[in-house]
Amino acid sequence: MSKLLSTFAALAALVFVPLAAQAQDVPDLGGRTVVVVTENAYPPLQFVDPKTGEQIGWEYDAMAEMAKRLNFSVEYQNTSWDAMIQAVSDSQYDLGMTGITIRDDRKEKVDFSDPYMHSEMRMLVRADEERFADEKEFAAKDDLLIAAQPGTTPFYVSVYDVLDGDEANPRIKLFETFGATVQALRAGDVDLVLTDGVAANGYVAASDGKLKVIGGPLGSEDFGFIFPKGSDLVEPFNAAITAMKADGTIDALNKKWFLDYKLGQ
Secondary structure, eight states: OHHHHHHHHHHHHHHHHHHHHHHHSSOOOTTEEEEEEEOSEETTTEEEOTTTOOEESHHHHHHHHHHHHHTEEEEEEEOOHHHHHHHHHTTSSSEEOSSOBOOHHHHTTEEEOOOSEEEEEEEEEETTOOSOSSHHHHHHOTTOOEEEOTTSHHHHHIIIIISOSOTTOTTEEEOSSHHHHHHHHHHTSOSEEEEEHHHHHHHHHTTTTSEEEESOOOOEEEEOOEEETTOTTHHHHHHHHHHHHHTTHHHHHHIIIIIIOOTTO
């Protein structure tokens, strides 16, 4: 029996010691407060639960996990997408999260974390849509409209990958929030919304059969948290992201929010 226990102990050491070492291999932020700003309009990454009014989502769970690992407390603030990047750049907040695509032009204003998620741009339409099946057919019909938020990845994909490269194209209808673009789509005010596959699946699942995704992916994107330039938080958050990917936490969050959770149920 003692030999069996010794063998088990040796095996356990092989399994658990690396994880313990990895858990310790992240900085300690000493309980400092990190002010995080978000839009709360991007399910299932972050949004307000329609039943409880609680702020929930993938990013909230990830932030809570990082707070435990890095030893910091979180203070949440809300702002519009239009204001977020500049506000973080101006150090009004310590960190921004709202499914923000990592792009070179944005890196001129803010620092990004390492990617925590990879996604592909998809076409969200009403469930009864039969006038077009992909971006080429949509572009060929001049009476069809697309909704987007200015300055976002879906806006630029709409302009350059779907339409004619004119950022003032009247076929693009601008809205302040992503949720407003989906409302306009459901109301019939526009005919297409582009979004990453993460949000598209969330809205389809919550639409009671009124929305669907068509066509193939229109490029891909990586999401990251944003910080003021030179922030001392970038390195600790990167360490936490690396650890959470390695120990399966990221995969567990993906399963919870993209497979198990049903928006509105």
